[in-house]
Amino acid sequence: MSSEFDKKVDDFFKNYQDRGMKKWAGFYLSDHTAKINQDNKRRNTIYVKKKPMDQIDIRAILMRSFGEHRKVSVQLKELSIDNDLQADIVGFVEGYREDTAIISGNLVLIDYINHIDFIN
Structure with a gap:
């Protein structure tokens, strides 16, 4: 014994065609698209390579x-996985030893520095 409602539900699902991904296209939020655009810009x-500097x-x-608590921009000699130069490390020198420096929380081996500049 099937009710009128059950019959309508059965008829609906027999004739229903899913639109697939079309129905999800509207769910991309602005922060998603901004992040995707930012990531594409970073990749592209x-x-x-800046002029190499000597250790002194x-x-x-x-x-x-x-x-003097001045901001610097540091380019490393080390290449990325794709064999490209990486983005400069920008920040303040928080600590300094004979062979390492801490620049805005990043531990940097001084031998790996290709170029360093002050930023105003």
Whole structure:
């Protein structure tokens, strides 16, 4: 014994065609698309290799940055997995030793620094 409602439900599902992904297209939020665009921009950015500096100049800038609390931009010699230059590390020198420096929370081996500049 089937009710009128059960018959309508059965008829609905017999004739229903799912639209697939079309129905989900409206659910992309603005923050999702902004993140996707930001990620695409980051991937498509090509970094140019700066002029290599010698260790004496690198250490002098690190020491001066630490003492004067000046912001620096550091380009590493190390390449990414895709064999590309990585983005510069930008920030303040928070600590400095003979072979390492801490720049905005990043531990950096001084031997791996290609170029360093002050940022105004």
